[in-house]
Amino acid sequence: MTAAWWTPRRIKHLQQMAGAAGREPGEPPIASMGSTGPPHVEQPYFTRDRLVCDGAQVTRPSIDPYREPVETHIYLFRGRVRLSMPVVVKLSPEAGPAFFRAAVKACYCMNVLADVGKNLPDGLEKYGEGLLADAGLRGRAHFAAHVAALGEAAEVVRISASEQFQGLEDVLKQGVWGVYVDEDLGGGAELEVAVSLLDRMLRRRGLRNDVSVIAGGPTVRGSDDIYKLVALGADAVAVSKAVEIAVGLPGARAGEEVFRERVENLLLGFQRELKLLAGAAGVSSFFNSLVGSRELMRAVELDRAVRSKLGVKQAGV
Amino acid sequence: MKVPRQTEPEFWNVERIEHIRHLARYGKPLWVWDRAKQTSNRILDRIRFRAELEDPGLNPSPNPSADTSTSMAYDRIQMTTPLYLGDMSFGALSGIPNIALARTADITGIVTGTGEGGLHPEVRKCRRITVQWASARFGVDIDVLNTGLGIVIKIGQGAKPGIGGHLPGVKVTKPISETRRIPVGLDAISPAPHHDIYSIEDLGQRIAALKEATGKPVFVKVGVTNYIAYIATGVARMGADGIIMDGQGAGTGAAPAVVRDNIGLPIEIAVSVVDQALRREGLRDGFTVVAAGRVSSAEDTVKLIALGADVVSLGTAALIAMGCVMVHKCHLGFCPTLLTNKIEENPAKILSLETSTRWTVNMVYGWTEEMKNILDAIGVSSVRELVSRRDLLLGLNVGADELRLMGVRGA
Numbered sequence: 001m002t003a004a005w006w007t008p009r010r011i012k013h014l015q016q017m018a019g020a021a022g023r024e025p026g027e028p029p030i031a032s033m034g035s036t037g038p039p040h041v042e043q044p045y046f047t048r049d050r051l052v053c054d055g056a057q058v059t060r061p062s063i064d065p066y067r068e069p070v071e072t073h074i075y076l077f078r079g080r081v082r083l084s085m086p087v088v089v090k091l092s093p094e095a096g097p098a099f100f101r102a103a104v105k106a107c108y109c110m111n112v113l114a115d116v117g118k119n120l121p122d123g124l125e126k127y128g129e130g131l132l133a134d135a136g137l138r139g140r141a142h143f144a145a146h147v148a149a150l151g152e153a154a155e156v157v158r159i160s161a162s163e164q165f166q167g168l169e170d171v172l173k174q175g176v177w178g179v180y181v182d183e184d185l186g187g188g189a190e191l192e193v194a195v196s197l198l199d200r201m202l203r204r205r206g207l208r209n210d211v212s213v214i215a216g217g218p219t220v221r222g223s224d225d226i227y228k229l230v231a232l233g234a235d236a237v238a239v240s241k242a243v244e245i246a247v248g249l250p251g252a253r254a255g256e257e258v259f260r261e262r263v264e265n266l267l268l269g270f271q272r273e274l275k276l277l278a279g280a281a282g283v284s285s286f287f288n289s290l291v292g293s294r295e296l297m298r299a300v301e302l303d304r305a306v307r308s309k310l311g312v313k314q315a316g317v
Numbered sequence: 318m319k320v321p322r323q324t325e326p327e328f329w330n331v332e333r334i335e336h337i338r339h340l341a342r343y344g345k346p347l348w349v350w351d352r353a354k355q356t357s358n359r360i361l362d363r364i365r366f367r368a369e370l371e372d373p374g375l376n377p378s379p380n381p382s383a384d385t386s387t388s389m390a391y392d393r394i395q396m397t398t399p400l401y402l403g404d405m406s407f408g409a410l411s412g413i414p415n416i417a418l419a420r421t422a423d424i425t426g427i428v429t430g431t432g433e434g435g436l437h438p439e440v441r442k443c444r445r446i447t448v449q450w451a452s453a454r455f456g457v458d459i460d461v462l463n464t465g466l467g468i469v470i471k472i473g474q475g476a477k478p479g480i481g482g483h484l485p486g487v488k489v490t491k492p493i494s495e496t497r498r499i500p501v502g503l504d505a506i507s508p509a510p511h512h513d514i515y516s517i518e519d520l521g522q523r524i525a526a527l528k529e530a531t532g533k534p535v536f537v538k539v540g541v542t543n544y545i546a547y548i549a550t551g552v553a554r555m556g557a558d559g560i561i562m563d564g565q566g567a568g569t570g571a572a573p574a575v576v577r578d579n580i581g582l583p584i585e586i587a588v589s590v591v592d593q594a595l596r597r598e599g600l601r602d603g604f605t606v607v608a609a610g611r612v613s614s615a616e617d618t619v620k621l622i623a624l625g626a627d628v629v630s631l632g633t634a635a636l637i638a639m640g641c642v643m644v645h646k647c648h649l650g651f652c653p654t655l656l657t658n659k660i661e662e663n664p665a666k667i668l669s670l671e672t673s674t675r676w677t678v679n680m681v682y683g684w685t686e687e688m689k690n691i692l693d694a695i696g697v698s699s700v701r702e703l704v705s706r707r708d709l710l711l712g713l714n715v716g717a718d719e720l721r722l723m724g725v726r727g728a
Contacts, residue, residue, distance in 0.1 A: 008325060013574060028573040030485065032647035032657075034328060034476065034566045034611060034633060037578035040359045041566070042326045052565070055478025055542040055580045056510070058520045059551055062479035064509035224579045273575045279509060280479025280580055298543045298582065301360070301716055315543070316586040316722045 003218075005045035006245060009036065010221050014246035017269030018262040025265040028273045039300055046219065048192045048228045050302045051312060056282035063284055065275035072274050074235050074287040076113075076212040077142070077155060077177035081129075084111035085271045086230050086286055088132065088214055089263070090184075090240035093119045095249055102259035103243065104131070110267040113142070115238060132156065132180075132214075156180050156214070160187030161194040163309075165201060172207060182238070183217025191215055192232055196310045199233025199292050208292075214238060223273035232310060233292040239270075328566060329633060329643045332356050333613050340683030341638035341676040346377040347683075349690045351616035359611065361585040361620060363714050364725060368695045370711065375694055383692030384699040385685055389428065389628060390534035390558035391603035394466050397426035398685040399622060399700050401561075401607055402677075403632030404449055404469060404538065406432030407440070408484045408493045408505070409570030409647065414639055414656050417673035419443035421635075424674070425681045430469055430538075430561075430630075433482050433507065435496040436461055447536065450527065452481050453507035455497040459530065467534040467558070468527050470520070472511070475567030475584070475610040476577045478540025481507030483571040487650040488659040521555035534558035541565065541587040541610065542580065546594040553600040561630060562587050564610025568633040570657060571648035584610040585624060589723040592625025592705055615687030619695075623706045624723065631684075638680035639673045 002011075012021065012029075019025025036042055038049035056062040063070055072085040089107050091100055091114060101121060107114035108130040115132040116124075124131075132142050142155050156178040157171050168179070179202075181187075181194050189197075195215045202208040215229055216238025226237040247262040248254065254262070274286070281296050283289045290296070298315040299307050307314060323330060332353040339347045350369045354362040369375075385398040402418045410418075415437050422429035422445035430447045431440055435456020440446065441464055448461050451471040462468055473479060484493070484505040494501045514520050524535045537552045538561035539545070545562065552560045564584025569577065588608045595601040608621040609630035618629040633641070640654040650659035655668040688700075697703045712720045712727045720727050 028575060030483070030571050030648045031569075031574035031577055031645060032571050033568045033643060033645045035578045036326050036328065036645075040583065041328045041357070052543070052582060053580050054544075055473060055480075055540055057478060057539045057542055057544075057548050058472050058514060058537065059517050059544060059548055061510035061512075061515040062473075064481065066506055067508065222575070224575050227579075273573065276480065276573050276576050277579065280477070280576055282479070296543075300583065300586075301719060303716070304718060314718055314722065315582045316545075316590045316719075 002245070005219065005221060007042065009042070011245055014222060014242055014266065015248065018246035018266040020246065020248040020252065020262055025262075026268040026272070028269060028276060046192070047190050047302065047306055047310070048225060050300050051228050051297045052300055052315065053227060053231075053277055054281040054296045054298075056280065060282050062282050063279040065272070065279040068279070069284065070275040070279050071285040071287070072271055072278070074291070076214070076235055078210060080177070081113070081142070082111075083113060083236060085267070085274060086226060086234070086236045087267065087270060088113040088115050088216065088236050088238040089243055090115040090216065090238040091117070092240065095244050097121060098254070098256045099244070099247065099249060099259045102256045103263050106260045106263035106267065110264055112267060113236070158182045158185060160185035161189050161191050161217070162187035163189045163193060163197055165198065172205070172211065176211065178212035178214055180238070181213070181215035183219060191217065191219060192229060193306070193309050195229055195234050196232040196294070200311065212236070216240070223270045223277065226270065227274055227277045228297065230286065230290050231293050231296050235291055323643070327643060328357055328611060329613070329637065330356055334637050334643065336614065337634055337637040337680060341680040344679035344682040346687040346690055349375045349377050349687065349694055351614040353614065354616065359585070360583055360715055360719060361617060364585065364620060364710050364712050366620070366691070366695050366709055367711050368709070372694070377687065377690045378693065381686060381689035381693050383689040383697065385688055385692070387627060387700050389605040390467060390536070393534050393558070394428065396428060396628070398681065398688065399618070399628040400427045400681060400684065401628050401630040402427065402429040402635050403609055403630045404430030404432040404447075404471065405632060406434035406449075406482070406570070407437045407496060408434045408488060408660070410656060411652070411658050411660050411668070412437055413668040413670050413673060414636070415440050416670055417639065417677055418635060419446050420674050421677040421681060422446060424678050427681060428466060431465070433471060434484070434493075436464065451507060452509070452511045453505070455505070455507070462527065462531050463533070465533070467536055468531065469536045469538050469561065470523060470527070471538045472514070473540035473542075473563070474538065474569065475540045475563030475565060475581055476569030477572040478542045478580050479509060480572065480576050481509045483507070485571050485648050485650070490660050491662055492660050517551035517555055520552065524556050528556070536561055536605070536607070538563065540580070541582045541584055543582065545582065545587045546590050549591040550594050550598050550600060553595055553604050554598070559605030559607060560591070561607040561609060562591065563630075564608070567610035568636070584608050585621065586719070586723060588621055588626045589624045589707065589725070593724060615684050616691060618684070619688055619691045619703065620710065622700060622703050623709055624725075625705045625707070627704055635677055635680065638676045639668070
């Protein structure tokens with residue numbers, strides 16, 4: 001049973017990019033005629049479905065990612081980690097061992113982080129520098145822990161997606177390198193709201209340049225969600241269910257090599273789509289110009305209270 | 318013929334397609350108030366004329382009296398009705414539709430934009446066309462620029478603001494390769510920006526140069542993006558004769574889905590905001606505002622004019638008049654209705670030029686009749702007097718902030 005926001009349009013899009021369907025793996029899917037997307041045709045499932053990204057028109061030039069550079073890389077943890085794009089793949093052991101191993105390797109090759117949680121199968125320790133794992137695992141992974149269980153080794157603190165950040169202040173004083181808004185921990189707030197409030201709280205305290213923000217979970221559906229969450233203040237966005245759906249899970253009976261190729265295709269597709277979105281807005285660097293750049297978005301028919309939490313202006317203003 | 322069932326959410330649903338087909342077939346109105354608006358959820362669908370709320374069941378009269386004539390570009394281009402058939406290129410469309418659209422303009426006294434990618438020899442014979450000067454300059458030379466009523470500098474389009482034109486390789490056949498002077502079989506991806514227009518000052522210089530070279534009116538086509546009011550005032554200040562604003566949801570022959578679905582604002586917001594901004598700056602008189610993007614009916618047209626547009630552009634609607642069934646396959650080159658299929662030297666099947674022209678001409682006539690009926694119902698005697706009459710409108714279930722911005726009162 002997949003959730004309602006996994007529309008056939010979304011599933012097909014991801015599977016085409018991963019190469020589980022269609023003939024152009026790794027390429028942003030092309031469409032024609034008018035959009036059928038939210039908020040005015042397809043129903044909006046999340047607040048971010050009411051956010052529109054900017055396109056540069058005459059007052060400034062857009063950037064052509066087919067011919068000009070758009071840099072998607074970002075830095076985490078005070079410059080200790082450089083990712084090729086603002087993406088973390090969050091893995092669950094329920095998706096099966098072949099996919100798990102394949103995804104860890106694909107992430108390593110594509111230079112994005114794999115969040116393995118509490119699980120690290122044998123033989124994957126050598127990918128440690130590309131892993132985000134719960135504290136206590138062997139290897140050289142970057143460790144994450146929940147606020148309540150923060151040990152000395154943890155570099156990143158996992159929090160739920162909420163509008164309050166109780167307990168976080170003490171943790172921040174201990175000098176953690178990052179905060180990870182993990183939807184799987186619950187919390188009751190929408191991801192975009194939690195990210196935006198967290199980013200602004202960290203900025204208010206003068207900590208934003210020292211503390212990375214990672215956010216994500218099963219509601220992240222593709223590069224548009226990634227782009228919007230980055231513009232709302234995340235340095236990197238965790239994608240979980242979308243990767244499983246893209247490679248054909250549940251149900252795909254592929255081997256590790258096929259899964260690995262599909263995850264790599266998907267990540268490459270994400271990167272190309274992110275370049276298209278940023279290029280259209282005239283943004284040449286994610287890390288320098290997009291992270292927290294709410295001015296690049298407008299809200300279509302979004303309640304004033306929510307707009308003010310997000311810090312996004314009304315469409316037309 | 319009944320339209321096959323649609324399985325996914327779609328703005329251009331069966332009600333809308335059948336309405337346009339009725340117009341195309343008979344050239345006569347089907348209704349006064351657009352009944353298809355109940356099936357969708359745009360802001361424009363939730364803005365109503367006060368007159369409709371008083372008499373929702375009004376039937377069309379055979380002899381409506383309102384005057385739909387108008388003009389563009391400081392009165393230099395006269396039009397019988399405020400319709401502009403959107404800029405669809407030779408290559409995106411399969412040739413016959415391009416000719417049909419251009420001839421429709423000549424027959425009915427409206428204007429057709431020809432899009433990027435050069436002119437078909439038959440299109441070139443038509444008088445009431447505009448030619449497009451787009452970022453790849455495909456097919457542009459001084460003869461082409463001198464051909465039509467005006468020149469359109471295409472900065473962007475509603476389906477993909479910030480992204481250039483895209484003709485998939487499968488559609489770059491020999492005839493297209495010759496018109497555009499590009500290799501067969503390779504994607505023709507136009508640059509995202511014009512590399513000689515990086516600012517509003519650059520645009521001003523290009524407008525001046527095109528006017529100097531041709532003496533024709535120059536329009537600027539943009540996608541509706543976040544800073545649309547500043548863009549429009551800049552375009553007007555730099556001496557353009559009009560702006561074509563293409564809103565979210567507008568059609569395209571090919572665009573990356575992620576861009577199409579996430580960039581761009583609804584046209585109804587933009588029209589009103591731009592009209593108010595131009596008036597504030599003293600730039601509105603004579604300058605033409607063309608509104609495009611999901612214009613599906615005469616009522617949409619009249620509402621957009623009441624919100625502040627002068628002329629409304631139809632793209633998808635014109636294709637539907639010629640038989641489009643909205644299967645969203647234009648980029649693949651095998652359009653089941655032969656409108657956007659790839660252009661081959663010896664095509665197995667070909668659209669009838671005569672029939673397609675008749676259908677689009679009928680659509681324009683039927684559309685105009687419905688517009689006249691609406692004008693009569695709202696008590697406005699001409700389209701020119703309707704521009705910016707936001708007081709005739711009422712917002713139902715539209716947020717207070719949106720209504721304030723658009724200058725429309727709530728119910």
